[in-house]
Amino acid sequence: MDQTDEIKQKIDVVDLISGYLTLQKAGRNWRANCPFHQEKTPSFMVTPDKQIWYCFGCNQGGDIFSFIEKIEGLDFVGALHLLADRAGIILERQNIVQKDHKTRLYAITEIAAKFFHYILLQTSVGREALRYLLEKRKLTEETIEKFNLGYTSHQPVLLRDFLSKKGYSEKEMAEVGLITKNTDGRTVDKFRERIIFPIIGINGKIAGFGGRIFKENNNPKFTPPKYLNSPQSPIYDKSSILYGLDRAKESIRAKDMAIIVEGYLDVISSHQAGVDNVVAASGTALTFEQVKILSRYTKNIAFCFDTDMAGLMAAKRALEMTKSEDIAAKAILIKKAKDPDELIQKNPSFWIDASEHPIDLVEFYYQQISEKNKDGQDLASKKSIASEMIPIIARVADPIEKSYWLKKISQDLGTDEKYIAEALQKVKNPPTRETKKEQSKSQEIILSPEEILLAAMVLYGKVREEILSSIKEDYFTLEKTKNLYKIVEACHNQNIAEEAVFLATIKDNLDNFSAKQEFDLAIFLAQTFFDSLSPNDITKDAKFLVDQLVANYKKRQRQLIEREIVQIGKDDKQKTKELLKKLQELI
Template sequence: MANLDLIKQRIDIVELVGQYVQLKKAGTNWKGLCPFHNEKSPSFMVSETKQMFHCFGCSAGGDIFEFIKKMEGVEFKEAMILLAKKAGITLEYQSPGQENRKNRLYDILEESTQFFENALRQNNAGADFARNYIATKRGLTDQTTRHFRIGYAPDSWSDLCDFLATKKFSAEEILESGMGACSEKTGRVYDRFRNRVAFPIFNPFGNIIGFSARVLNPERDKMGKYINSPETPTFHKGSVLYGLFQAKDAIKEKKSAILVEGQVDVIACHQAGFRNVVAASGTALTQDHLKILARYTDTLYLCFDSDKAGQMALLRSAKIVLPGTLAAKVITLPAGKDPDELIQKNPALFQEGVTAAKSLLDHYFHAITTRADFGNAAAKEKSIRFLLKILTLSSSAIQKEYYLEKISHAFGISGKSLNEESKKINAGPKIKPSVTPPAAAAVSPQKITPQEKKTSDLLDRVLGLWLSDWLETPRPPLPEEYLKFDFYPKTSLYKRISDWYSAHNSNNLADFTKTLPPEEHSIFQKLTFLGDEYYGHFQNDSRSKEWQFLSTEIKKIALSRELDTTSKQLFVAEAQKDAEKIQQLLVAMNGLHKQMSSLK
């Protein structure tokens, strides 16, 4: 069997997409929020029977290879290699000289991880110190260390780079992977991470894409407590969540994710049984982070350190989370504690924090109202304005009305005044639209009449029904009347399907999809999911009855259009007193009326 077919046979698209998107059963298909564009209502469909996906919002669609191409930002060959690895298939044609650049970088990062893991287990002073830091200071077990593949970057100038060179990786590749840096004085490539605990960062597939490394000797090493991989073809910190690979199943199971500040916080939580915990990787929370989390859950707990820096991070995160679709809650930690410290002291206290978590807006309302100086007009106004600024970020009109009432009651300020103040806060300079470039001033597509729109929708349903699963029952012939509707934009696809089915007479349309030009793939997928949505629950007898009804309706519409056209021609012929033409048209109209009568 060819590589592509074997990979498709072993990997189920629902399981694959489910690693990235939170899917829910919708009839015969699965539905979720599209990972390729921002949306609040799910329009992303996955078909288990047809092994394809389609988004009705942005028209993205295809099979498992197309999904990985778009999801991972790779070309087809890279997607095939990734999926082959997941399926446990060795691609027969693959050789080192043929490997894609990005996969070479993945290989460097994997080799580096193994190098650091082995270095951690060596019998020397540096490794002993690193093991002591991990086990004693951080309280991590050997099992946890191995699970997260934590390692030690030796205190050497170029041990890793020299090792990678023995694996036939070039200096350019080592630099591009982020594992090496280049000396400005000598031009030599040296190790980026030295005398540090190395935390590999995974993508959702389990590929290592970068590192975060924690200093072991801060007095000597002045480069900062943590050093992260630079931006590389594999690592973009604004769209990477540390621990997601290990946490994604628990996030889906618990229907929530907990976001903490640091890698060690994530690892400590997982070790204590809180396996739905992740962290941003060396950056503040971003929209991309939220988009990724929304694929797995609709609830996000924010758990930041209780110090001033942690609370500022929470406020920055609130500005990102509130306008979005995730329901956000805040876990409040005891003063002076971070998740790692709290869990080492008593994991039950962390669970209490999770259980007592307040919604993000409730958290700020409670925090402000319990500390507000109600006797000081200026301080009171400052507190109100802070709450209003937070509230205006929410995308929910219901939440806004609810909390405005709470603020009004708590501070004794009328709702009218609060609304006026909210409008002032909301007001700001409007972005002027840019001048439309000449290329954008395209000719608008020809408008169709309401009746033509109604007919187009009906034609879509007919084609969708025909493309839906007919199980063991042969599909009926497609009505020829389709070709008579010149306004219908899918006539070309219709004719292609009709010709193919006449030639093959097969219920398996997988081979047909290979013949489609790219511009018709999306249309085909949309019609397929449309058919599943309307008719996926139909049994074959119901399907046949519906087919008969819709086919008859299409024939009636086609005959009605012919009658209308013939009637107009007759009017012209009568005006021209063309007796022969009049007779021909009367005979034609009589025949059309008989056909119409036979359908009623």
């Protein structure tokens, strides 16, 4: 018997797949919504007698190996390693396994996590951080062990040198974001004097780290970011990992509810308080991919929000993602504290009670929009409420729920139901590409391409990640867009995870009330345009605008050089030669 057959004997296909999907009994088989294509009627079948799976919707199927390859994005070797670990089987030719690139990267993160954990619990360097966690954050030693928390020394190369002695290269360390280059070009540890939160993937392996400062900053010239996260890497896809899911997934399935909070400590404190179906987005704003992963375990997701503007924007994004996945979305309101962790510090029962009484997310959003327009019976307020709610209602899949909101908004705004229905129909049938071009032409009267590009960078983290490094301040022609670009770049470098917080931080950095009003208008108009586009189309459009920006910059530079050449004439051949060379480089 070869080792693949041995693994198949030890791992049941139903047990394996039920760790990823919510399976329902269907005679002798089990069924679920397929994770590999979007569907409302389950067509994904698991047959225990034959130990196979098959989807009648997308015509894909196979055994436990093919399922893991697809669901985890692995090749056969990667699936073999993962399933061998699960089955407790040691693969032959382990020396070859060690040469596998991802295996080595996972080994580095595992060693680093043990190193950080040891510093926190066993050294004098970690004593102050440990006291902070035990006394100020009120975590138990059991919780600290459970989540494998750690601490990093102030020494700049302690981890780098430790890993070097273990046989790992600086290239490998940099690839998983454990070292970085300082201003002198020397490699140093990325995380220093921070409490460390290992981030574990669905495969149970450490993919990356989050680091949090806990001491007060005494340097007035530099304010380090409160949180620092590992970058994207071959083993860490921020868009598809949820912090705490490895601990929460069984509880999520049992309670048929997932709760999403913002921070690492929110997750940890919540689990300690007994609310253990809680996860957090990992180093990024919540993504469609993360929602899709959660939907394997439950179709009920509750989001924890503040009742401020950042909370409102986060709620809107959550609605956009969950309604397209047919998720029953709820909102948990925090009223006596700024976040779940602080609420638990006051009294764990407050959080337990809040988590047990979520309200419908559309209802929450409607309440907040109505409160924002509370002056409200004037025409402008009514139009504002309608414009906010109509795109949300258009995404509601359930016809009864949609009908309820259609009637409610019509009654509350004192308008005929047919007008709301007509507006909904327009949202359901978005404009064609030709219409979009006409819309964009008319919008350019108000928003320049530079402003549209910056709005995309402000609103979408993926756009920032992909295009920020290819832009310079000099590319912008307007003083206000140059200033906004500098603010966006500075805020991006602070590694702010939550998009709503990122937006609020940028607004706080604007000079005056007029600039903030103009910014709000630009963001509103851009959102109106982007709402009809998919995330991929938004990124493509942003890249197109970058290309335009660069082309226009080069054109301006060429014109300047050409004018200078004309002015010099034949008097300075050397200078003319240098300018012609520069001109050639710009073509």
